[in-house]
Amino acid sequence: MEAKDIKAVYFIGAGGIGMSALVRYFIHRGLVVAGYDKTPSELTKHLEKEGALIHYEENVDMIPHTCKDKAHCLVVYTPAIPAEHQELCYFRENGFEIQKRAQVLGTLTRQMKGLCVAGTHGKTTTSSMCAHIMHQSHLDCNAFLGGITKNYGTNYIVSDSEYVVIEADEFDRSFHWLSPWMTVITSTDPDHLDIYGTKEAYLESFRHYTELIQPGGALIIHRGLEMKDHLQDGVKRYDYSLHEGDFHAENIKIENGEIMFDFVSPIENVPHVQLGQPIPINIENGIAAMAMAQLNGCTAEELRYGMQTYTGVDRRFDFKIKTDKLVFLSDYAHHPKEIYQSARSIRELYKDRHITAIFQPHLYTRTRDFYQDFADALSQLDEVILTEIYPARELPIEGVTSRLIYDRLAPNVEKQLVKKDDVLSLIKSRSFDVLIVLGAGDLDNQVPQMTKMLLSSEN
Structure with a gap:
């Protein structure tokens, strides 16, 4: 499809951080932009305010009429979407032009x-x-x-x-x-x-x-x-x-x-x-x-x-509280090398303070492949609190849990296994010196509440 023929763009997985930038690009170009995402978020709310038509139910009937014209609608999807997704199947079966997000970016790198x-x-x-x-x-x-x-x-x-x-x-x-x-x-x-x-x-x-x-x-x-x-x-x-x-x-x-x-x-x-x-x-x-x-x-x-x-990126070594008594930050680090660098950086900045990490492992396969490396990286810190694994696109793998990391932390590291749903009550029940939330899962959604709790306990 020639660029001049595109009048509408439909996104399957519209609320992903990478996809949403493309949503904004096509809104800026004045096209009809619509799409599906699994759950509403702060990002999808912003996209809707900016003009995107987004729904949260996997339902072909909810695709806007303008996006059902295959001669003028480009469909963009993320690889994280399963092949059997109803809306993706509809577009495939009806001969729409369907591109991965990366294909669209590839076109831009040629232009x-x-x-x-x-x-x-x-x-x-x-x-x-x-x-x-x-x-x-x-x-x-x-x-x-x-x-x-x-x-x-x-x-x-x-x-x-x-x-x-x-x-x-x-x-x-x-x-x-x-x-x-x-x-x-x-x-x-x-x-x-x-x-x-x-x-x-x-x-x-x-x-x-x-x-x-x-x-x-x-x-x-x-x-x-x-x-x-x-x-x-x-x-x-x-x-x-x-x-x-x-x-x-x-x-x-x-x-x-x-x-x-x-x-x-x-x-x-x-x-x-x-x-x-x-x-x-x-x-x-x-x-x-x-x-x-x-x-x-x-x-x-x-x-x-x-x-x-330059002032940084949300969830990348993102300071929420920075006082003499308390430091609190969140970081998207989810690969062992990222965890290692993050832990090393925070240790370098706060040499003589007690550093606690709350880590939500991301993906069963990544945990299975790198549990020893995760344990080694986290062992640079004084205390590690582990939640259950965030599955994202994956099904559980037998025998793969956060305990694989927990059991291999250095002997001098204080450690604890908690349910994600119990993290807020844990934070409410005790005090911290330097606290960092690590991982690419959904624990970060609780960071605003954590910040309020920590600030109120400090005052």
């Missing part, structure tokens, strides 16, 4: 200069950092992000710029639909083994992704990754890390809750970069974001200003 960020972890923060730097620079950009940026209160940035910043998702090999002008690869620690099967297949998927970078563009890859890249002629390769590589940091200062460093680059060094969101892991994320922005023409002053004014 504009796609600045993509891929990797097992770090991609939401790095892509939102890059988008903020670009958006406030003379270059500007569009952006489709995997989290709600605190700077803009949305996961979608629109402009007339030729650049589009995209978070490149490896789940279901979605990023193979993209044609990046430039891409960062932050990490390739194996994940989604329910899809890939083996570590080798996972790494091969990233290798293939590097083949898709357009000639004249660039790969900016974290130093020391296990994957092998394979670039077309005319694609430049740069590496980065905290202390080494084409792009890296020097003179790092972490003091009084602030972080400052010098950005070292083959193009132009930028001294005195201050992190607006002062978290140690954001030094590396910032190096990657600045590298991609600088390679496209952002000036030293724009890089410095962008980094200083």
Whole structure:
């Protein structure tokens, strides 16, 4: 279907964080936008206010009339939707053009200069950092992000710029639909083994992704990754890390809750970069974001200003309370390496304080594959409270529970298993010094209530 023929777009899984950015894009273009999602959320409420017609019952009769015209309606779905979904089956059986979210993003990377960020972890923060730097620079950009940026209160940035910043998702090999002008690869620690099967297949998927970078563009890859890249002629390769590589940091200062460093680059060094969101892991994320922005023409002053004014992403090391007596934050970390980095960062920031984590494991398969790694990462903290596993798209696996992690925590770690429904009463019944909620499941929905409880107990 030609773009000019599309008058309506129907989303199956409209409320997903990645899908919702596309919903906003098509609303902005003035098309009829409708869709289905399993449950209402704050995000779907916002989308409805912005003009999307969303319903929450799997029912073909609830699809708007305009979206039943196959000559003019594009259907977009997320791979998390089951193949037997009634509405998806209806569109398939009636010959509609159906595309994955990643296919639509792929089209945009061929129409504009796609600045993509891929990797097992770090991609939401790095892509939102890059988008903020670009958006406030003379270059500007569009952006489709995997989290709600605190700077803009949305996961979608629109402009007339030729650049589009995209978070490149490896789940279901979605990023193979993209044609990046430039891409960062932050990490390739194996994940989604329910899809890939083996570590080798996972790494091969990233290798293939590097083949898709357009000639004249660039790969900016974290130093020391296990994957092998394979670039077309005319694609430049740069590496980065905290202390080494084409792009890296020097003179790092972490003091009084602030972080400052010098950005070292083959193009132009930028001294005195201050992190607006002062978290140690954001030094590396910032190096990657600045590298991609600088390679496209952002000036030293724009890089410095962008980094200083970047305020983060919801659920990414997201501070809710920060006082002398109590620190409370939530973090989306759900892979062992993310948990490790998050725990290391919070330990670095609060060296002498008692740190408690409430962790809701995400997926039975991920828990089965990485329970020892989760235990090792969490053992950096003083206390770990584990809830039951959040299943998302999966059915239970016999013998796979949070106890696999619990039993392998270091002996010196205080530990507890609780039901998710009992977390609020637990918080009400005791005091904390530094508390972090970890995971990509639905425990985060309780964070606003937790914040109120903790604030009232502090006063």
